[in-house]
Amino acid sequence: MxxxxxxxxxxxxxxxxxxxxxxxxxxxxxxxxxxxxxxxxxxxxxxxxxxxxxxxxxxxxxxxxxxxxxxxxxxxxxxxxxxxxxxEEIDVARAEAAKKRAEDRLVSKTPDIDTLRAEMALRRAIMRIKAASGK
Incomplete structure (x- = not known):
């Protein structure tokens, strides 16, 4: 090297x-x-x-x-x-679906939702979409 x-x-x-x-x-x-x-x-x-x-x-x-x-x-x-x-490994449709699920969980505010887990899932999905789009 x-x-x-x-x-x-x-x-x-x-x-x-x-x-x-x-x-x-x-x-x-x-x-x-x-x-x-x-x-x-x-x-x-x-x-x-x-x-x-x-x-x-x-x-x-x-x-x-x-x-x-x-x-x-x-x-x-x-x-x-x-x-x-x-x-090149990112499935954008899958990432978009994960983003939507996480957003829905956060909006629902039901007591059984693990908010921290949903927020992390949302961040991961957003980063995957951003990287795949080249932004």
Whole structure:
């Protein structure tokens, strides 16, 4: 690996989503977005639901992460995500349906609704739709 690259590995409990050398990435950290270049200072942070933006050989692409943790050390970035999807894997119709279900749950305000869970489902669906649309 050249000094202008860093290894990015994104894994979930189900699978390895990504494992390649990249030039730059922006991750949805707990306190805001984090830009990571090769030789970045070591760090460990939690991740929010959001879009990870990646640059690799003059190409840009996105991966939606649904929380988890990120470790940066020795030009290697390891993301342990609760869930992660490349934009080409996102089923937009399914994401739209999940968004509608979450919105309906939040509007219903019935006592048996887990509001926090519905809010997180809504955030995940919105990020998936946003990433798939390229916005």
């Amino acid at each position: 050249s000094e202008s690259k860093q290894r990015l590995e994104i894994v979930t409990p189900q699978r390895k989503v990504f494992s390649e050398d990249v030039d730059f990435l922006v991750a949805p950290g707990a306190d805001g977005e984090l830009g990571i270049l090769p030789s970045h200072t070591p760090l460990i942070t939690s991740l929010n639901v959001g879009i990870m933006r990646i640059e690799q050989d003059n190409k840009k692409f996105r991966i939606v992460v649904s929380g988890g943790f990120m470790e940066v050390r020795n030009s290697k970035v390891t993301v342990l995500a609760t869930a992660a999807e490349r934009t």
